[in-house]
Amino acid sequence: MNAFEEALHRVAARQHGQAILLRRSSSLSADPNTTIGIATIKIVTEEQVQAIAFGRIGGEPEILVRLDPISRDVSDLRPFAAFLAAIADDAQRDDGALRIWIPHAGALEALDVLGHRYWRNQSAPDAIRRMGEICRIVAHEHAFPGQQTVADAAGLLREHVITGLTPIEEGHLNAILAWLDPFVLQPLEESRERIRVPASGVLPNTPDQPLDDRVDRLRREAKGASGSRRVALQREITLILSNAVLREWRLMVEAREGFLRLGLPAAGLGDLVADSCKRIKAGLQFGHFPARSPERLTIQLGQMEVGQQRAEQASIENDPALRTQSRNAGAVMLGRVSNVTQPRQGRKPCHIEVDSDQRVIRFRRDDKVKILDSNVHGVVRDIDVSPGGGVRVALEITSGVKSSNVLAVGTLMELVEESFGFVNVKALNAARDRQPWPFYSDAMPNIGAIPRPSGSLLAIARRSRRP
Amino acid sequence: VRLLEPYTVTTDLEPHFQESCLASCVMAQWCRQRVAGRTPDFGDAAHEVLGEVELARLAGLKTGAVQPVNERERVIAERLRALENNLTRVA
Numbered sequence: 189m190n191a192f193e194e195a196l197h198r199v200a201a202r203q204h205g206q207a208i209l210l211r212r213s214s215s216l217s218a219d220p221n222t223t224i225g226i227a228t229i230k231i232v233t234e235e236q237v238q239a240i241a242f243g244r245i246g247g248e249p250e251i252l253v254r255l256d257p258i259s260r261d262v263s264d265l266r267p268f269a270a271f272l273a274a275i276a277d278d279a280q281r282d283d284g285a286l287r288i289w290i291p292h293a294g295a296l297e298a299l300d301v302l303g304h305r306y307w308r309n310q311s312a313p314d315a316i317r318r319m320g321e322i323c324r325i326v327a328h329e330h331a332f333p334g335q336q337t338v339a340d341a342a343g344l345l346r347e348h349v350i351t352g353l354t355p356i357e358e359g360h361l362n363a364i365l366a367w368l369d370p371f372v373l374q375p376l377e378e379s380r381e382r383i384r385v386p387a388s389g390v391l392p393n394t395p396d397q398p399l400d401d402r403v404d405r406l407r408r409e410a411k412g413a414s415g416s417r418r419v420a421l422q423r424e425i426t427l428i429l430s431n432a433v434l435r436e437w438r439l440m441v442e443a444r445e446g447f448l449r450l451g452l453p454a455a456g457l458g459d460l461v462a463d464s465c466k467r468i469k470a471g472l473q474f475g476h477f478p479a480r481s482p483e484r485l486t487i488q489l490g491q492m493e494v495g496q497q498r499a500e501q502a503s504i505e506n507d508p509a510l511r512t513q514s515r516n517a518g519a520v521m522l523g524r525v526s527n528v529t530q531p532r533q534g535r536k537p538c539h540i541e542v543d544s545d546q547r548v549i550r551f552r553r554d555d556k557v558k559i560l561d562s563n564v565h566g567v568v569r570d571i572d573v574s575p576g577g578g579v580r581v582a583l584e585i586t587s588g589v590k591s592s593n594v595l596a597v598g599t600l601m602e603l604v605e606e607s608f609g610f611v612n613v614k615a616l617n618a619a620r621d622r623q624p625w626p627f628y629s630d631a632m633p634n635i636g637a638i639p640r641p642s643g644s645l646l647a648i649a650r651r652s653r654r655p
Numbered sequence: 656v657r658l659l660e661p662y663t664v665t666t667d668l669e670p671h672f673q674e675s676c677l678a679s680c681v682m683a684q685w686c687r688q689r690v691a692g693r694t695p696d697f698g699d700a701a702h703e704v705l706g707e708v709e710l711a712r713l714a715g716l717k718t719g720a721v722q723p724v725n726e727r728e729r730v731i732a733e734r735l736r737a738l739e740n741n742l743t744r745v746a
Binding site: 191192193194195196197198199200202203204206207208209212349352354355356357367368450509 | 678
């Protein structure tokens with residue numbers, strides 16, 4: 189959606205006092221059997237997690253509070269480590285099917301930092317290292333477009349609905365929720381009031397709620413205290429952190445329920461689910477190995493591109509609203525068949541011409557395309573101006589040549605470029621074996637002395653031209 | 656020279672509200688109140704693409720109660736009407 193359309197949607201949402209749907213399909217598949225939630229509270233300045241709420245969705249969360257989060261003693265993390273290990277086992281048994289709900293991207297960042305800190309920490313116990321590894325696997329998975337493992341509640345709502353707030357205000361999960369709640373009559377005022385208390389996985393530190401400062405002071409006091417005084421101080425720290433992380437958990441649960449209440453169909457996500465399951469299963473089984481070599485990095489970038497293409501294709505095929513947007517941008521062409529050349533009906537060769545009123549399309553010659561809502565695929569062989577002043581596209585049909593109802597003059601159809609959906613791992617591994625110097629070496633190979641050209645570039649070009 | 660208390664000069668300040676002010680400036684709420692009900696209150700992008708327009712005027716353009724005065728307003732009115740016919744409200 190372009191900035192103009194987005195602005196108009198915001199205006200409409202403000203006028204109606206309700207959020208407005210941006211999509212007609214869900215970008216997230218249904219929750220699998222192993223579906224959990226994790227919410228965190230971190231120390232702002234230290235990037236250290238000081239409280240975690242975790243558990244299966246549908247039940248009450250377990251709350252873990254770290255009285256001294258910057259201590260080297262990590263035994264307080266054991267309950268979370270045991271929980272993640274059990275979840276990882278469940279996911280592995282279910283071929284990598286796992287869903288982790290988080291309230292917002294901040295929670296994932298906190299988990300990633302936790303993972304970085306412990307996954308290869310030799311002084312940490314095995315269980316804590318495994319916890320760190322699982323956190324890294326999950327955070328890594330989130331980097332793949334279209335992934336189906338991590339459900340970022342705030343991000344999902346922003347992707348599917350728009351409110352009458354500014355984009356920066358929509359970064360606040362509790363503010364968006366005000367626009368989804370039918371009992372909130374003044375969502376603008378309510379959401380702006382809610383923004384005063386952060387929903388980003390940190391303690392509030394406003395004049396009326398100076399909780400971050402309070403916990404900091406309580407920790408310092410607790411260090412010098414003993415006996416019942418120390419217990420009382422620790423109890424207050426626990427209470428503040430428990431309430432804060434429980435609030436984050438509840439926002440996440442409310443956002444998930446709000447998202448599910450949208451009732452959007454999750455169609456065409458099978459490939460994306462399979463990709464996510466495969467990566468998660470491999471990670472949990474063999475461990476997390478960040479790509480470092482050129483061929484591994486290229487494969488990873490290729491997989492990300494495939495994810496992006498598959499997510500876009502699923503949206504275009506299953507979401508009329510997004511399909512219209514794609515048509516306006518030229519990624520989808522709506523046209524009518526003006527000519528069919530098929531010497532033997534139901535057999536190859538088969539060529540068709542499609543005329544469209546659209547002035548702009550993104551197709552290029554030799555692009556593979558698909559006719560939406562059919563089994564017909566083809567290749568663009570020519571692009572020309574149609575008699576009506578729009579575009580005429582000539583296609584060679586490569587599959588679905590028996591679809592006589594589609595391949596007939598006058599048929600209205602929508603064409604979309606087919607996602608490539610393929611990473612050539614074999615070729616990249618062959619490149620690794622050859623070790624070409626531009627990618628695998630810092631030094632240029634010695635190819636002997638090259639005579640330095642002299643004179644003007646024009647004269648050099650004239651001399652090098654064949655007679 | 657007698658320095659004035661900050662609150663005494665606020666009425667002389669000219670607000671230039673931007674989204675980033677909300678995350679960085681103590682005066683952000685004060686400035687935002689000055690653009691309430693106008694397009695800058697929807698964010699920088701909305702202000703840029705729609706221009707400085709009152710929300711009430713946009714409502715009038717949509718219903719036809721207000722006539723567009725230029726090409727931009729004509730397009731806005733047309734798109735708002737199209738959106739109204741297709742939008743799905745949540746809740």
